[in-house]
Amino acid sequence: MGLPYNMNWAGLLQILLVIIHTSQVTCGSIQFSVQEERKPDTLVGSLSKHFQPPYQLLTQEYLWMDEHTGNFYTNERRIDRESLCPEETKAEGCFVLHNAIVGPSGDLVQFPVIIEDINDNAPHFQNSEIRLKVSEDVAVGSSFVLDDLAQDADTGHNGQLSYHLQGSGGDFSIKAKEDELLIMLVVQTALDREIRDLYQMQLVATDCGTHPLNTSVVLTVTVTDVNDNCPSFGPDSPRSTTIPGDSPKNMVVTRVIATDPDTGPNGAIVYSLSPQVSERAKKLLTLDSRTGYIRLKQDLQNNNSEELVLKVLASGPHCPPADTWVTISVLPKATQDLTIKIGFIAEHHNQTMVLPENQPPTVLAVLELEGDSSSKGSSLAIEGDMPFSLSPQSGKYLLSTSKPLDYEIQSEYHISVVVQGISSESSVISLSRQVIRVMVEDVNDNAPHFLQSHYQLEVEENNQPGITLLQVSASDADSGNKGRVTYRLHEYTSAIFTIDSDTGQMSVLAPLDREQQQEYKLTVFARDSGSPPLESQATIIIRVLDQNDNAPVFSTPHFIFFIPENAPPFTQVGRIEVIDLDEGENGSTELRLGNSSTPFVVDNTQRTLRTTTSLDRETVDHYELYVLVSDSGYPVALTSTAIVTVFVEDINDNQPKVILPSSNSSCLALSPSTLVGSTITKIYAIDEDSGLNSEITYSVIAPGPAQQTNPFQVDSRSGDITLNHQLSQKDMGMHHLFIVVRDNGKPTPLYTTVWVNLLVNESTEHCTLDRAPTWTGTSDLVQSPSMAPICEVKPVRSDLYMYVGMILMLVSLVLFLVTLCLYLKYKSLQKPKREYIKENEIPLRLKDKYYSDE
Ligand SMILES: *[C@@H]1O[C@H](CO)[C@@H](O)[C@H](O)[C@H]1NC(C)=O
Ligand SMILES: *[C@@H]1O[C@H](CO)[C@@H](O)[C@H](O)[C@H]1NC(C)=O
Ligand SMILES: *[C@@H]1O[C@H](CO)[C@@H](O)[C@H](O)[C@H]1NC(C)=O
Ligand SMILES: *[C@@H]1O[C@H](CO)[C@@H](O)[C@H](O)[C@H]1NC(C)=O
Secondary structure (H helix, E strand, O other): OOOOOOOOHHHHHHHHHHHHOHHHOEOOOOOEEEEOOOOOOOEEEEOOOOOOOOEEEOOOOOEEEOOOOOEEEEOOOOOOHHHHOOOOOOOOOEEEEEEEEEOOOOEEEEEEEEEEOOOOOOOEOOOOEEEEEEEOOOOOOOEEEEOOOOEOOOOHHHHOEEEEEEOOOOOEEEEEEOOOOEEEEEEOOOOOOOOOOEEEEEEEEEEOOOOOOEEEEEEEEEEEOOOOOOOEEOOOOOOEEEEOOOOOOOOEEEEOOEEOOOOHHHHOOEEEEOOOOOHHHHHHEEEOOOOOEEEEOOOOOOOOOEEEEEEEEEEOOOOOOEEEEEEEEEOOOOOOOEEEEEEEOOOEEOOEEEEEOOOOOOEEEEEEEEEOHHHOOOEEEEOOOOOEEEEEEOOEEEEEEOOOOOOOOOOEEEEEEEEEEEOOOOOEEEEEEEEEEEEEEOOOOOOOEEOOOEEEEEEEOOOOOOEEEEEOOEEOOOOHHHHOEEEEEOOOOOOOEEEOOOOOEEEEOOOOOOOOOOEEEEEEEEEEOOOOOOEEEEEEEEEEEOOOOOOOEEOOOEEEEEEEOOOOOOOEEEEOOEEOOOOHHHHOEEEEEOOOOOOEEEEOOOOEEEEOOOOOOOOOOEEEEEEEEEEOOOOOOOEEEEEEEEEEEOOOOOOOEEEEOOOOOOEEEEOOOOOOOOEEEEOEEEOOOOHHHHOEEEEEEEOOOOOOOOOEEEOOOOOEEEEOOOOOHHHOEEEEEEEEEEEOOOOOOOEEEEEEEEEEOOOOOOOOOOOOOOOOOOOOOOOHHHOOOOOOOOOOOHHHHHHHHHHHHHHHHHHHHHHHHHHHHHHHHHHHHHHHHHHHOHHHOOOHHHHHHO
């Protein structure tokens, strides 16, 4: 029985309860089943058909029960059949016993819930690879048991496995026996290790579930060798050779080569001479049974030509020997009485000369043919194609180099000088030979050669100091020290670059700064150690790549701009200059205003600040803004800020505004006894513009200066109205002064006009004016103030000028004194005067605000 292996204490208690209430247990008649791995709240069954409510499930490990309906469902806990019943043989079912208390009387019932399998487990191989060795001579159809079977934890069809091969190319197949419990690999084609010694394929195990799962494992078949091949002589094994008649002992005559494709001992070859070989050949020659070399057993002293024929056998284990014929032609030894006498010119040792390479052709030796005078027809020649020549010269021969020698091409020559005679059959035969050895001495004739003449690399700025940038490499064909290359950089190279003289590794010792230098062009030299040394050079171009390491910078931390008020919208206020030393994105900057809702915008195309509306100085006369600039650098954009102050410049756009008198119909009464020179009242006007635009001048238009009746004077600057002369009876009554109030704006001043009404009467109680007087004069009032009283100058005789000048001087002096007196008097009167004004100006009271400005 498959008990839940992880049953807890509560479960045990319930089992105990079951045992105690054994008599009450109803069992065997009802059972339920549920598939493993079902979602929570899947209906499993119901007790309602069998029992009365209420229902209470005692074991709630995997199920929960509706108390009223008796339906029970899966709960959150996963039901995994394979872990619940791990030992269960596939024939038996896997179930969990559940206990419930049912009915009004509380009967205990026990019922099994069978856990049905689903195909949730794939087959599984123990190892990731199966190796098998098969001898190459196995018969087609032979089979080999594969021990590594796959396992599948599922049951029934879900756990039943079938196997097939993938990628076997038809060379192998799979045969299953005894319900797939034994599988065999069957050889389908003849194997030959010499053609193919390894097969790799996939063994796939598939279960028989409705949605089959599979798994695969690599199956490697190694074909082992059997001795199925025998040695044979190939076409490249020599069939004939020729040797001189004076060849020395142990000289290699030739080498026979047989092959056997088998491996190891199966491929071993033993050479031997056939018993049919002549005694003479056996005496002169020996065959190495292992290597196949045929050597001379003794020094040859042949005066006549001879032909030796050998039959060589090559045998392997369990093989009939292969054979080949080798014909060795022995040339006759040159006649004794013809010898070559060598007179060395170049330095030599044991007939070996050492010549430096790359020398122009030079004479090395004088050769002479000595001996029998009968052989006068003989001559000397060099065998083979060599960079040496023999030139006959008065019966002797000069041996010289025919072209410069090159150590790097060939470092040693064996010059074979032969005496050639004409045989009786008038064919050329070699009679004697002398071998002169030439060793070529290496000269430093090769400069180091850079693999690349241009190196180009890119490195990001702000690199770590000491990093390796690249490794240059130059090769030198010379040998020894002459070919030993060391590297160095050009002496004027910046000291931050170094090169390892031995390895050619170039490093940079300091961080690079692209903003300082964007590209470095270095020259690297490779020099060998010959004397004199040879050198070659290559260029290295280092491009420094940008990093966003420079924040944009404003040309000044505080921009100050001026803009006239009333300028149309989008007027340029000023240029905001920014520099970012970085490149590309990292240096592309964008301006932004730090303040929102200001009447300004930033024009990024022209780097200017512009207005959005027309500004009014009288509302706001300056703006403090801050601007931000950021680049588009990656990964972090850098920013800076600056302050911008925009002063709104004044435009004469405000008329003077008259504060005093408050209206054209205001009226002031004054007593006829008012003292001469005292200030009666004042006109006061303001102009909201600034500077000259707000400087105000007052001028009386009417009554004009010509009218002597006007006893009042208006100070053009202060607007003070003073009494000009003592009031008399004829001055009694109303005086209307028409006054132009204008500012000093350029080019056109603005003005306004006002009436000042003064009533002279004994009774200074009350003064009223029904309506303001009207101006009937010229409307060109602005020019009027400049129309000072003009004295008509009559033509005067020139001799009068002197008198006039003197009189004028006198008058000026008097005027000056009078002004001085008046000034002093004015100063002493200033304080009481103001109090006086305050007392008298009831209808013209000034607003306190404007007083404070005075
Ligand atoms: C900008 O700088 C970043 C690193 O700060 C770098 O990865 C990028 O390539 C630079 N861009 C350009 C255009 O140089
Ligand atoms: C703009 O912002 C700065 C800083 O917050 C502030 O001092 C300045 O008054 C602001 N200007 C305007 C016009 O709002
Ligand atoms: C006084 O009258 C003139 C026109 O005669 C007018 O331009 C001016 O604004 C008036 N002044 C006041 C204070 O009413
Ligand atoms: C001066 O005042 C008196 C009394 O208040 C009045 O009768 C007289 O008409 C006034 N004179 C003028 C010229 O208004």
